[in-house]
Amino acid sequence: MPPLAEVQFGREISGDLELAEQDEWLVTNGLGGFASGTVAGTATRRYHGLLVAALQPPGKRTVFVNGVDESVHYLESTYSLATYRWMSGFISPSGYLQIESFHLEGSKPVWRYALADGLLEKRVWMKQGENTTYVRYTLLRASAPVEVEGKVLVSDRDFHSMTRGQDSPMRVDSVDRGLRIIPSEGATPFYLRGSCASWTAQNEWYRDFFLPAEHARGLDDHEDRFYAAHFRFSLRVSESVTIVFSTEETAELDGDRAHSAQANHDLELFRAWQNQYAKVCASAVDDEPGWLWQLVLAADQFIVRRDFSEQRKGKSIIAGYPWFGDWGRDTMIALPGLTLATGRFDSARRILLTFARLVDLADDLVMDVKHDRVASAL
Numbered sequence: 001m002p003p004l005a006e007v008q009f010g011r012e013i014s015g016d017l018e019l020a021e022q023d024e025w026l027v028t029n030g031l032g033g034f035a036s037g038t039v040a041g042t043a044t045r046r047y048h049g050l051l052v053a054a055l056q057p058p059g060k061r062t063v064f065v066n067g068v069d070e071s072v073h074y075l076e077s078t079y080s081l082a083t084y085r086w087m088s089g090f091i092s093p094s095g096y097l098q099i100e101s102f103h104l105e106g107s108k109p110v111w112r113y114a115l116a117d118g119l120l121e122k123r124v125w126m127k128q129g130e131n132t133t134y135v136r137y138t139l140l141r142a143s144a145p146v147e148v149e150g151k152v153l154v155s156d157r158d159f160h161s162m163t164r165g166q167d168s169p170m171r172v173d174s175v176d177r178g179l180r181i182i183p184s185e186g187a188t189p190f191y192l193r194g195s196c197a198s199w200t201a202q203n204e205w206y207r208d209f210f211l212p213a214e215h216a217r218g219l220d221d222h223e224d225r226f227y228a229a230h231f232r233f234s235l236r237v238s239e240s241v242t243i244v245f246s247t248e249e250t251a252e253l254d255g256d257r258a259h260s261a262q263a264n265h266d267l268e269l270f271r272a273w274q275n276q277y278a279k280v281c282a283s284a285v286d287d288e289p290g291w292l293w294q295l296v297l298a299a300d301q302f303i304v305r306r307d308f309s310e311q312r313k314g315k316s317i318i319a320g321y322p323w324f325g326d327w328g329r330d331t332m333i334a335l336p337g338l339t340l341a342t343g344r345f346d347s348a349r350r351i352l353l354t355f356a357r358l359v360d361l362a363d364d365l366v367m368d369v370k371h372d373r374v375a376s377a378l
Helices: 017-022 212-216 255-280 291-302 328-340 345-377
Strands: 024-028 034-038 049-056 059-074 077-080 083-085 091-094 099-105 108-115 118-126 132-141 146-158 171-175 178-182 190-193 198-210 222-235 240-246 303-305 315-317
Touching: 017 034, 024 108, 024 118, 024 291, 034 118, 049 132, 049 240, 059 108, 059 190, 059 240, 077 108, 083 198, 118 146, 118 255, 132 222, 132 255, 146 190, 146 240, 171 198, 178 198, 178 222, 190 222, 222 240, 240 255, 255 291, 291 303, 291 328, 315 328, 315 345, 328 345
Parallel strands: none
Antiparallel strands: 024 034, 034 049, 049 059, 059 077, 059 146, 083 091, 099 108, 108 118, 118 132, 132 240, 146 222, 171 178, 178 190, 190 240, 198 222, 303 315
16 A cells, blocks of 8 residues: 655644745646645645646646635634735635644645644545545544534636636526636636535635735736635534536546545555566665655646547646646657656557647648748649
8 A cells, every 4th residue: 555644734834924925836627727735725836726727638737626615513612714915915715723743645735723622624626537526524523513614715717817806797697506606707617515515606806816926927817716615514523525527517526535546646646666677677666655656646637638629538647736737848858757667558549649640740730831932832
């Protein structure tokens, strides 16, 4: 089995906002889409969000779900889990103060929030091959049930852009076990759902979220977000509820099945690396440090789908997150380490075939241009 998490922090990091904002997490879906943020829970970049979908894999990346403003009601007290920076300089709420620990479960970020004598866990992951993000809440310890409510803040923008709230709201429709958001006429709809939560449509713009990383880069540093939905659910000890954000109307809503599918994906990567490692190294995988396993998972995040058509299925390599796409030079440099060293030979083959096809297309285009020039000269 894969080794335990090598990346983990306690209150010494999570309780210090500036330190916790320097550590960022990333989960991906094999399409070029991703979810990302900071250990503190703040969004410091325009690229941070819970659903950044690749609508034309691996491109046309669109920010749909910025985040969730969660509150937990427990033993006559209310605890905020979210943290936001505002243009005014205020930090409100300050949910990072509730974080007892943070760690990676494979590639999945996991937070544990202290609520008096209670302990609530939250983890985030994406479904492979689909623009779907799961946010799962589990009550690990408590002397009474808790009630969780969340405000879902959304956008509809290219991931390089920033949102400025308009007077006209987005369209929010009720669907089975959730809501559908239609940002504007002709735009891609997306879904906010959860089988164990109650959902209420909202219609309000939140203004002037401050993004310090953008400010440090000398770029536009604030944006607005649309408060589209409110959810609410109750938890008893050992119970879990999963909230789903997706561009797919038929996305899996069963949190247990979705979590198992991601765990199986990670296990397949581990076995492929394990088999390859055994062929080239004298020592056993179990004797090696756990950070090697983290590198295998990190390598997987960069391998994405790039199809020419329904019949021509290809793969490529993202040059870097959060803002790069796939480039031929970077792909060829990274290919041996990301695929051959990890035992993913079929992925290597498909990547090479994809770029061979692109070279063929480029040659055809050059020949067409030359033909047109000759024809014009004649």
